Amino acid sequence: MDSKIHTVSASPNIAFIKYWGKRDHKLTLPFNSSVSMTLENPMLKTITSVKLSEKMKEDEIYINGNKIDSKDQRFNYMLGVIEQMRSKAKSDSKALVVSKNMFPTGSGLASSASGAAALSYALNSAFGLDMEPRELSKIARQVSGSGSRSIFGGFVVWHKGSIADGSDSYSEQIAPKSHWDELIDIICMVDSSRKKVSSTEGHELTARTSALFKSRIDFAENGAISSIQAIKSKDFQSLAQNIMRDSNNMHAVMLDSWPPIIYLNSSSLQAISVISELNESEGKYVAAYTFDAGPNPHIITTKANEHKVIEALDSVEGIKDKITGVVGDGPSMLDESESLIKD
């Protein structure tokens, strides 16, 4: 075991078919397969450095300069994968993990996917395990479900799997970014004063209380199959409809939860309206809206239509900023100069 510092950069992804509801909480196993595009933009990265040490008494994790302790839910998920990797490597070393998100503070953008992917990748390197990406996607999955998809670049499917131990719930690439590099995600950061339900709580609440959730599972699974086909054939019309319908469907089962989970706000509703009107006036889909567990509109469109979409979004109140993500690569190793750990 060396004491080198292993630093990885990873990107988030935007789900075209969403992951919501866990059939196994401990292993982070989903009810349905999900499909995403990995996003590239310098402002959207997470960088994670890992250093192993035989002198440390326990694993230590720092995120954005703050030490994460065992009271933090993230700690236990991250510790779990550190322990798995250590055991696989037959190592006794403790890990120092330092992670930093480039995301603008208060942007409401989730860093859990890129963070989970960067951590898994960096641990793999630090423990000298040389695991296949597919295996790493199962590791990342245990920290953050959507992180499983950020192990790959381009277009990615996370297979729901059916085995209880999670061994068949992994991600794989549908197509590399070069396959359809015209696609972009215009992320609109909006004001949000609403009290947040954490996505961990939300996953559980919906699966337990929504009377409609059981119908979502088949719908999303079919949406995943259809979206994979649409990506392979670069069929934006089919993909756009799948994207919007799945987002609406997920937010519907959220609204049907008790108490209801309402992430969409006035700006979100306006963005839905504006994009629907744009598509109507164009006589075809030129853009698709989608919303994760938050109010920020993600508008999936093509580079050719970017200007048109941004113009349309001008009338939406409450957008503080926009970041455009292009189709990106999976995690990459950074050299020593970019390490977050100073020896």
Next chain:
Amino acid sequence: MDSKIHTVSASPNIAFIKYWGKRDHKLTLPFNSSVSMTLENPMLKTITSVKLSEKMKEDEIYINGNKIDSKDQRFNYMLGVIEQMRSKAKSDSKALVVSKNMFPTGSGLASSASGAAALSYALNSAFGLDMEPRELSKIARQVSGSGSRSIFGGFVVWHKGSIADGSDSYSEQIAPKSHWDELIDIICMVDSSRKKVSSTEGHELTARTSALFKSRIDFAENGAISSIQAIKSKDFQSLAQNIMRDSNNMHAVMLDSWPPIIYLNSSSLQAISVISELNESEGKYVAAYTFDAGPNPHIITTKANEHKVIEALDSVEGIKDKITGVVGDGPSMLDESESLIKD
């Protein structure tokens, strides 16, 4: 057949368990039973006068001073019931129908239920049919589904029925208004700039396109059974939860329709927030929000809590006006001085 003028006043109702989706469009047969409270307020009435004549060449219908012609969807539904009543009475007379809503213009309040009930009642009287209220509820149902419930005062269930000809899809009273006259509905009229989907189109769109709709049917049916019990035992805690969950569930399947049907706006979302916070701070349900096919919050509460609820609603932006409806009576015959038809 006399040439007397028959004038009826009828009130709308607020559904605690909603009607959305028709198993038969022509007969207006629902997928699930619904439960409502009939609302009383002078501003919420519809008055309808009917006069039969052997001299008229065809039936004529006027609503709010405008002649309704056969291009108007309402005309055909109304003509259908006029013809049924005429045939039942073995009459040859044509009907002059003049109807007027007391509802404030542009309030977004639906007058179809009170209008359907008033029309059915007035035709029954004009044709001298002496039909039972239960039979009249089947007539009103064919003009407007929710109109079936406005044939009764107090608390009402509209049984979904299962027979194809609709003969077992009627309304009946669960309890008279005296049973629980503390209940009120604070109707908040809000700004709405959103393009409207008519409820007729919406019913069809959801049943045809929402993947979640099939799960709503059982949910709503169970909600109806539970709400009837809650009304009988005056259990506001159970009723309030049923009311809010059913409204959320209906708006969820609307959102899941394609294209999505989104009636809730920023004011609606704020009202949900404010009422949820009020209930949380009180440690029990003191009020329940519910939304029909529109953005107007209906807040079901008790007279004792009216002031508290109105205070809480003060922070909701976009409320133009509030009308409070108490539990009301079914349709009533008015005397000649209130006729809308001048001889």
